[in-house]
Amino acid sequence: MDKGSIPRIHRHFRLQWEEAQGCHVLLYPEGMVKLNDSAALILGCVDGVRSVADIIAELTSRFPDVDGIASDIEEFMAAASTRRWLEFD
């Protein structure tokens, strides 16, 4: 993955907090995925402005004690783009 690329939530998906389920979800035509906390945290940083590198830098500084956070983020972003949750400019 090119760390300079800028991810966006794919235009066919919507990220929102669902009180009744106590979690963030991605909504898309006739479907919904529940997100775990780390997925929601990463997707919450995706704003169509920040690059992958920016997001890694931000989360690394917020969670300095978590080992391997950079590779976790990259892995998640790759998986999310295969599932078409993310698109890259």
Added chain:
Amino acid sequence: MSSIPEASPPLWLLAELTYRCPLQCPYCSNPVEMAAAGEELDTEDWLRVLRQARGLGAAQLGFSGGEPLVRQDLEVLVAEASTLGFYSNLITSGVGLTGDRVRSLREAGLDHIQVSFQSSEPEVSALLSGSPKAFAHKLEMAQAVKAAGYPMVLNFVLHRHNIDQTEQILQLAHELGADYVELANTQYHGWALLNREQLMPTREQLQRAEQVTNAWREAHPDGMRIYFVVPDYFEDRPKPCMNGWAQMFLAVTPDGVALPCHSARNLPLEFPNVQQQDLESIWRHSDAFNAYRGFDWMREPCRSCPEKERDFGGCRCQAFALTGDAAQADPVCTKSNQRSLVDAALGAASAQESGAPGLRYRTLQASKDILARQV
């Protein structure tokens, strides 16, 4: 009663706004007794239903019918759904849609329009829908949906008269730029059950369609997503229908009857009406919604079956329609001692002459005739 599990939220609300429809599809899942339904809910009723359902935790909303576009207040309902934070889906035949309406619905906040097709061929489409002009209009509307920026989901209901065109159907969807295609084999409820012998494909037809679909997926790995819904009669185990009775799905009929599955209307249960009761008490406390929640209601072979947490004993409506008793195992299951009912239906269908369909169309008059005969 104590062991009925605490109700999880209904994540899906299906708002069946009307039974009116300009088409007459013989595989329609609406009840054949639709002519006996009461007056349609008014705008205020539907707004209240939307608010209550969202309050209970529903996030996905489907506007369907009949043909939901015949409701003049559709834009009002869509706008409220959008304010409430629903992801809203319009499930339409495309008949009655115009370029202007595609845009006004978008402005009101509609998230997605699913256009359903009868076929990839104008002639087959005309035969099945009862409308010679519908096909060309659907094509035009599919393009308008795409142009307005909606995700494009095309739905094709498959049966013996169109399943051999699976390749052409995929080609058509591809040319239209679909993001998702549903190849939904007919589920035998409502009008489809009435026409089962004429609609059921043969096993060979089904296998070919699956091969064509898999080959297409391999040839277009980054292409549109294809959902191939297998007809459960051909399987050994039932589908986990609705993920279990009253677990996540709530349907409201045009006249306000609340159902845990859109084909449940003719089960012998007292289904509550949203005009008399709020959705929370319906969902959590009504006898009808608690009737098949959890596992306590089960009999053998389901009760002691290790697979019950996967399929919940299958579909209550199918169990009722085929065996006359909704608490039986879904007879699709080969552990059911009534599986012979499903095999007999498969046998009867494969013995049918292909060609001359002899289909019974979904019309108000046909529904009245059926009701008259039931009395």
